[in-house]
Amino acid sequence: xxxxxxxxxxxxxxxxxxxxxxxxxxxxxxxxxxxxxxxxxxxxxxxxxxxxxxxxxxxxxxxxxxxxxxxxxxxxxxxxxxxxxxxxxxxxxxxxxxxxxxxxxxxxxxxxxxxxxxxxxxxxxxxxxxxxxxxxxxxxxxxxxxxxxxxxxxxxxxxxxxxxxxxxxxxxxxxxxxxxxxxxxxxxxxxxxxxxxxxxxxxxxxxxxxxxxxxxxxxxxxxxxxxxxxxxxxxxxxxxxxxxxxxxxxxxxxxxxxxxxxxxxxxxxxxxxxxxxxxxxxxxxxxxxxxxxxxxxxxxxxxxxxxxxxxxxxxxxxxxxxxxxxxxxxxxxxxxxxxxxxxxxxxxxxxxxxxxxxxxxxxxxxxxxxxxxxxxxxxxxxxxxxxxxxxxx
Amino acid sequence: xxxxxxxxxxxxxxxxxxxxxxxxxxxxxxxxxxxxxxxxxxxxxxxxxxxxxxxxxxxxxxxxxxxxxxxxxxxxxxxxxxxxxxxxxxxxxxxxxxxxxxxxxxxxxxxxxxxxxxxxxxxxxxxxxxxxxxxxxxxxxxxxxxxxxxxxxxxxxxxxxxxxxxxxxxxxxxxxxxxxxxxxxxxxxxxxxxxxxxxxxxxxxxxxxxxxxxxxxxxxxxxxxxxxxxxxxxxxxxxxxxxxxxxxxxxxxxxxxxxxxxxxxxxxxxxxxxxxxxxxxxxxxxxxxxxxxxxx
Amino acid sequence: xxxxxxxxxxxxxxxxxxxxxxxxxxxxxxxxxxxxxxxxxxxxxxxxxxxxxxxxxxxxxxxxxxxxxxxxxxxxxxxxxxxxxxxxxxxxxxxxxxxxxxxxxxxxxxxxxxxxxxxxxxxxxxxxxxxxxxxxxxxxxxxxxxxxxxxxxxxxxxxxxxxxxxxxxxxxxxxxxxxxxxxxxxxxxxxxxxxxxxxxxxxxxxxxxxxxxxxxxxxxx
Numbered sequence: 001x002x003x004x005x006x007x008x009x010x011x012x013x014x015x016x017x018x019x020x021x022x023x024x025x026x027x028x029x030x031x032x033x034x035x036x037x038x039x040x041x042x043x044x045x046x047x048x049x050x051x052x053x054x055x056x057x058x059x060x061x062x063x064x065x066x067x068x069x070x071x072x073x074x075x076x077x078x079x080x081x082x083x084x085x086x087x088x089x090x091x092x093x094x095x096x097x098x099x100x101x102x103x104x105x106x107x108x109x110x111x112x113x114x115x116x117x118x119x120x121x122x123x124x125x126x127x128x129x130x131x132x133x134x135x136x137x138x139x140x141x142x143x144x145x146x147x148x149x150x151x152x153x154x155x156x157x158x159x160x161x162x163x164x165x166x167x168x169x170x171x172x173x174x175x176x177x178x179x180x181x182x183x184x185x186x187x188x189x190x191x192x193x194x195x196x197x198x199x200x201x202x203x204x205x206x207x208x209x210x211x212x213x214x215x216x217x218x219x220x221x222x223x224x225x226x227x228x229x230x231x232x233x234x235x236x237x238x239x240x241x242x243x244x245x246x247x248x249x250x251x252x253x254x255x256x257x258x259x260x261x262x263x264x265x266x267x268x269x270x271x272x273x274x275x276x277x278x279x280x281x282x283x284x285x286x287x288x289x290x291x292x293x294x295x296x297x298x299x300x301x302x303x304x305x306x307x308x309x310x311x312x313x314x315x316x317x318x319x320x321x322x323x324x325x326x327x328x329x330x331x332x333x334x335x336x337x338x339x340x341x342x343x344x345x346x347x348x349x350x351x352x353x354x355x356x357x358x359x360x361x362x363x364x365x366x367x368x369x370x371x372x373x374x375x376x377x378x379x380x381x382x383x384x385x386x387x388x389x390x391x392x393x
Numbered sequence: 394x395x396x397x398x399x400x401x402x403x404x405x406x407x408x409x410x411x412x413x414x415x416x417x418x419x420x421x422x423x424x425x426x427x428x429x430x431x432x433x434x435x436x437x438x439x440x441x442x443x444x445x446x447x448x449x450x451x452x453x454x455x456x457x458x459x460x461x462x463x464x465x466x467x468x469x470x471x472x473x474x475x476x477x478x479x480x481x482x483x484x485x486x487x488x489x490x491x492x493x494x495x496x497x498x499x500x501x502x503x504x505x506x507x508x509x510x511x512x513x514x515x516x517x518x519x520x521x522x523x524x525x526x527x528x529x530x531x532x533x534x535x536x537x538x539x540x541x542x543x544x545x546x547x548x549x550x551x552x553x554x555x556x557x558x559x560x561x562x563x564x565x566x567x568x569x570x571x572x573x574x575x576x577x578x579x580x581x582x583x584x585x586x587x588x589x590x591x592x593x594x595x596x597x598x599x600x601x602x603x604x605x606x607x608x609x610x611x612x613x614x615x616x617x618x619x620x621x622x623x624x625x626x627x628x629x630x631x632x633x634x635x636x637x638x639x640x641x642x643x644x645x646x647x648x649x650x651x652x653x654x655x656x657x658x659x660x661x662x663x664x665x666x667x668x669x670x671x672x673x674x675x676x677x678x679x680x681x682x683x684x685x686x687x688x689x
Numbered sequence: 690x691x692x693x694x695x696x697x698x699x700x701x702x703x704x705x706x707x708x709x710x711x712x713x714x715x716x717x718x719x720x721x722x723x724x725x726x727x728x729x730x731x732x733x734x735x736x737x738x739x740x741x742x743x744x745x746x747x748x749x750x751x752x753x754x755x756x757x758x759x760x761x762x763x764x765x766x767x768x769x770x771x772x773x774x775x776x777x778x779x780x781x782x783x784x785x786x787x788x789x790x791x792x793x794x795x796x797x798x799x800x801x802x803x804x805x806x807x808x809x810x811x812x813x814x815x816x817x818x819x820x821x822x823x824x825x826x827x828x829x830x831x832x833x834x835x836x837x838x839x840x841x842x843x844x845x846x847x848x849x850x851x852x853x854x855x856x857x858x859x860x861x862x863x864x865x866x867x868x869x870x871x872x873x874x875x876x877x878x879x880x881x882x883x884x885x886x887x888x889x890x891x892x893x894x895x896x897x898x899x900x901x902x903x904x905x906x907x908x909x910x
Binding site for chain 1: 735738740760764765775779783788793794795796797802842
Binding site: 098121131132136178228232246247249251252 | 457459460461463464467481484485486487488489490491512513514515
């Protein structure tokens, strides 16, 4: 058998194009369904574990899926916004702990997640380098963000404008990186966390500038009355918060009206959860309170339906490929008729020919198997990320 | 059962008890001003460590903690806030919401506007910046009682086992505060129309509660007023004749002499926002009351 | 060495019929077979080698009656007794020179590929003047060199009988003589017998004996 393998190997390495094509076909047809299976298992793991560890999510009425994808996986699609009043309402009910989320802006393509310190306790996130958020304008970054951007505690990170032509004229905020979070293998690794108030600074709702009520620079003032000064757009707002200017940062309007994308709602117990859900079931409440686990179950059901369809397609393709491979071998036997004849005359038998072909198939399958294993290992290695880019984004 | 297994059981029980004791360690309570620290200390007694990290001599209302101090606040079991916009730094740092106790939240509808504040807006369509809310709430002693009550409730939630102690201590504190309240009311009742000046606009709640006829200027106790301020005062005295100026702290002699020349005497009513050099909140307030009596 | 008696053979459907009343060859004899195309010269070689089986008559070769052996036995006989040299060399283009020479050892269990065999392959290639080309691919060789490789492959197992089917047919005139000379030398040094089918009448004088196929009756049955 070793000799057959040797000759087969020589033949395969001689006819490289044919061999490569065969190996590619066999590898692809093996890798496709397995990789798909791996990715689905991973997305199920990621989606479900995250969803199941988030009891309730409060947001504006609309797509529950958008709300969950944004609130749990920091998806780009921003749901309708709600206001800070929702947090107060949940807190006032005494039934649950509200954790506000404002997931809308980005810093170098990573989502900026505005929240409160309660989020870190809730998700069990700890700081490995540097320290927790303390002052306005600081951020803590997920492990993956730190690694990919090569930043650590003490560096700074610039928020990105929401659109290229940001007409509102919101200045990017240069955030100070206070700390780096321990890796959690969740979307938290890929997020930039800021205090909810800092998120409003990014949006320009909270900002700092020279004191216009005392300024001597008439150029920045449109109109001055006894109790209010109207400033114009020439007034320069600070793009960085430091000990020298932090005092000047202030709110405009009512903080209750400040925007949020969702509120993670952690009920005290089962009963509180039921009461809360009952309260927000009412269509007039202006909110929807969803159970992320249920929403994600629905999504997974759809994904699996698609997967079954894909499986069927892959099966058909596999059969077609199999037939094509049989044809390729049959043709190659005809092409090698003279060689086979010579083998017969030298003293080989039909069995010899069969052994040679078997050795060829074995080698092709072996090489494909190795390639398949490598591909699957790679998929497995990066499944975390692949799922995030393919399924969640 | 062998001795060895008994020893094991004993060891494990000790460990369990140890962890129980650990869990029941004294809670750490951080506060943003001295009145809250004082109330919390009175209510908690030996059951908690109450900290006010503001250095002496600095008005806690206008203090800005560094990051390290903010982290200490984050790690406390409770953070007592005054509310009413007191200590603006609170809105510029990250604190865990569930540890925060806004002691004046119960009477949010009774907040007063700071009369001197000027807001600003960006463009004609823009929302106004936050106008100032007056924050020296505790000088209305009934409001101080409300704040103390909120502290007692928060402590009871934190350590339900010590609820009785907290409630008992609160009752005593309430008595003290209400005694101050009735003393002030009695003093003011002698001459309700008595016209007073205040060196600084910090007495809004005090004025409302006790029905004082009080107008504020913007003088600092330790800074001699400029000529412009003197002429402003003379204008004011024409509209609002008064014989007494109420100071937050001991006024400098130059101001006192100058005022006396205008027929205005000085008295100190210390809001006691930070730790006093001598005595405590109660003794400072009692001294305040004694000082106030001179004007009536 | 070879005894053929009253042999009759025909391909089914092909309308080809070969009859050889008698033919014999002594050991170490070098015999050339000539005759027109389609006269059955290659068929004769295949009958002697046991690749084809006669309908009637007897083929006796190297002390074995080939015509009565079973399939597997005829294969073993062929491996142990016969070396084949073909007109088109029939080398495998995906193997290098050495692997082509060793090819018979890799496709049958009857031959054991030992270190001794490899050594022998080396010296035989040396003898045939291709000792420095063992690692070359066969497509890099000239026609003459290819036939030397084929001769090397045929003779390495030490056959008693070498069957050459137009071994010089694809060579230029200068090479023809040279290769034939080499073939004679190698066959002689291996003490083997040579039965060669050829068209090259100018080479005939070098053979011990020439058999003309016109002497046998060939044609439609």
